[in-house]
Amino acid sequence: MRYRLLAAAAALSLALAGCGSAPQPEASGGAATTLTVWFMRDSLSDALVQRFTDDFQRSHPGITLNVQIQEWDGIGQKVTSALASKDAPDVIEVGNTQVAEYAASGGVRDLTGKVAELGGSDWLPGLAEPGKIDGRQYGIPWYAANRVVIYNKDLFAKAGVTPPKTRDEWIDITTKLNKGGVQGIYLPGQNWYTLAGFIWDEGGDLAVKEGDRWKGVLDTPQALAGMAFYQRLQALGKGPKDSDEANPPQADVFGKGDVAQIISAPGGAVAIEKANPGLKGKLGFFPIPGKTADKPGAVFTGGSDLIIPEASAHPDEAYEVVKALAGEKFQLDMAKEMSYVPNRTSYAGALSGNEATAAMAAGAAVGHATPNSPNWAAVEARNVIKEYMTKVLTGGDAATAAKAASEAITTILNATS
Secondary structure, eight states, X not given: OHHHHHHHHTTSOOOOOOOOOOOOOOOGGGOOEEEEEEEETTTSOHHHHHHHHHHHHHHSTTEEEEEEEEXXXXXXXXHHHXXXXXXXXXXXXXXXXXXXXXXXTTOBOOOGGGTTTTTGGGBOHHHHGGGEETTEEOSEEEEEEOOEEEEEHHHHHHHTOOOOSBHHHHHHHHHHHSXXXXXXXXXXXXXXXXXXXXXXXXXXOSEEEETTEEEEOTTSHHHHHHHHHHHHHHTTSOOOTTSOTBTTBHHHHXXXXXXXXXXXXXXXXXXXXXXOGXXXXXXXXXXXXXXSTTSOOOEEOEEEEEEOBTTOSOHXXXXXXXXXXXXXXXXXXXXXXHOOEESBGGGGGXXXXXXXXXXXXXXXXXXXXXXXXXXXXHHHHTTHHHHHHHHHHTTOOHHHHHHHHHHHHHHHHTOOO
């Protein structure tokens, strides 16, 4: 899901500015130092990579960057192998929810001492939290993308409604939209990242760590309240109860012109316009509403962190690369080029000129990540939460289904390899 989210988010445009630099380390012995940097396919444009490389090498004489583009397919094993080797890259881009898995291997450098220098108090929580394991910061937040509500402006105008600020308003306007053959919202039954946001808004969570053990907590009153809201909203459309937003592709459903809203990364607008070019210029965006008007709803923050392998032959120089990539100049250049949310909440104002990315940035400020257990990927792979949602939406008892799902999550997260 994180990869689909970021691929979709990379379709729009935003804004930029500049940063300063501290005294730079000299290459040992005056000899040229080559740093190997792994970026993922489609994370950055070729032009952006070239600008960064040129700028970094110009401001760091004696250091050459060897940027290598990696494929998402099979990257987990490739990174794990690299971390265990004696010839690892110096800097690696990793999915924010992957940091715990890699840190558990013992091959990732602890950067806790650099957090203050990197502006850690201002980081987006959804990027910073998964990079922090047992109180130590291994992953440095790099960029984010998250879901918003994409809406059909013509259908909103016809119904005489405007984007809501609260959940109650959202239910009200969606009910008004849900008339005359129009679906007020298309929300598939297994869109579990959206459910997670509702759970977080209620003060609940998917799983929590108690001492050395994890515990699934979908059966708490707070998590059940989040599921109850999802059920109310989902009922105001005709979304399937047993599949997610990819089956069928929700952009194609929205593109038919009779759906008022979907929940998607802003880049989903590109797919919608491809499905129906007649909707170009008729799409609006707003943050997922929260329980009160003073802040938007919580969202899952997808994105990437940067890590430095313990086996890096040049850890000090590698840190300078991380510092530059996480710094203001590159962050805002990347935001403009790639339509990502920068890693700091204070940079959100740079996105205000674009409705879609501004809505995304507003949500990112209250973003969360999935539990940072090395085993969380197995929870997703086994569709535990998706199956729970379908059971509830098809008439099953929510408390019973939530208890079973929580027990399954507990077992998976505490399993040892």
